[in-house]
Amino acid sequence: MISSKLARRAIISPSLLASDFAKLAEDASNIISLGADWLHVDVMDGHFVPNIAIGFPIIKSLRKALPDVFLDCHMMVQDPEKWVEPLKEAGGSMFVFHYEADIEDYEALIAKIRDNGMRAGIAVKPYTEIDETIYDLIKKDLVDMFLVMTVEPGFGGQSFIEDAMPKLKKLREDFPHLDIQVDGGVKRSNMDISIKAGANVLVSGTGLFGQDDAEQIMKEMKAGIDEVTASEEESS
Ligand SMILES: O=C(CO)[C@H](O)[C@H](O)COP(=O)(O)O
Numbered sequence: 584m585i586s587s588k589l590a591r592r593a594i595i596s597p598s599l600l601a602s603d604f605a606k607l608a609e610d611a612s613n614i615i616s617l618g619a620d621w622l623h624v625d626v627m628d629g630h631f632v633p634n635i636a637i638g639f640p641i642i643k644s645l646r647k648a649l650p651d652v653f654l655d656c657h658m659m660v661q662d663p664e665k666w667v668e669p670l671k672e673a674g675g676s677m678f679v680f681h682y683e684a685d686i687e688d689y690e691a692l693i694a695k696i697r698d699n700g701m702r703a704g705i706a707v708k709p710y711t712e713i714d715e716t717i718y719d720l721i722k723k724d725l726v727d728m729f730l731v732m733t734v735e736p737g738f739g740g741q742s743f744i745e746d747a748m749p750k751l752k753k754l755r756e757d758f759p760h761l762d763i764q765v766d767g768g769v770k771r772s773n774m775d776i777s778i779k780a781g782a783n784v785l786v787s788g789t790g791l792f793g794q795d796d797a798e799q800i801m802k803e804m805k806a807g808i809d810e811v812t813a814s815e816e817e818s819s
């Protein structure tokens with residue numbers, strides 16, 4: 584079925600990578616009280632990406648501080664299979680692995696994630712093609728969310744790569760009900776591009792954290808989502 588209609592109204596998952604780690608729980612609960620839907624947690628292993636960010640003991644503390652929040656965990660790790668149980672034990676809600684990582688059997692990895700009570704997501708870097716293997720996994724209903732990266736993974740604060748939009752648009756046309764996330768350089772000023780292409784889960788790090796007017800930005804982002812959604816519905 585081909586349709587450009589959004590799967591549902593877009594939601595916001597602020598990336599904690601841009602928060603102040605010395606007051607992580609406070610920053611996390613503030614952003615939730617401003618209207619964030621999920622929290623995006625970037626886990627890096629120093630191999631898949633040349634950086635190290637949030638690890639399992641920190642996620643465990645975050646889960647303790649915020650028992651009911653959905654923790655959308657972006658696993659930038661070379662060997663995802665190894666980290667499924669640690670993430671489950673730490674309290675992750677969704678395990679999003681990279682298609683480009685070392686994975687022998689995608690279906691087995693997804694089964695393991697789901698058997699551990701988490702949602703399973705697949706991420707691709709901005710210039711990775713969405714190929715037949717990915718299409719098959721989505722058609723078999725094995726992908727709870729698909730993440731299209733709009734920066735090269737590893738660091739916050741980079742510029743949005745618009746070149747990733749055509750493949751996102753095609754994915755939305757082919758899968759009207761799939762949750763599709765964008766992550767990297769997404770801000771109030773450019774988020775319409777991703778929503779119009781079909782994204783319905785928006786990650787924003789430096790666009791929200793550390794901003795004096797985060798409350799106002801969050802309001803504007805929500806209003807922007809409503810506007811784009813309404814105009815999409817009108818034209819469909
Ligand atoms: O996965 C990531 C980096 O690899 C981050 O989630 C992403 O960069 C969000 O931060 P910003 O909005 O500042 O780009």
Ligand SMILES: [Fe+2]
Pocket residue numbers: 598623624625657766786
């Ligand atoms: Fe991320």
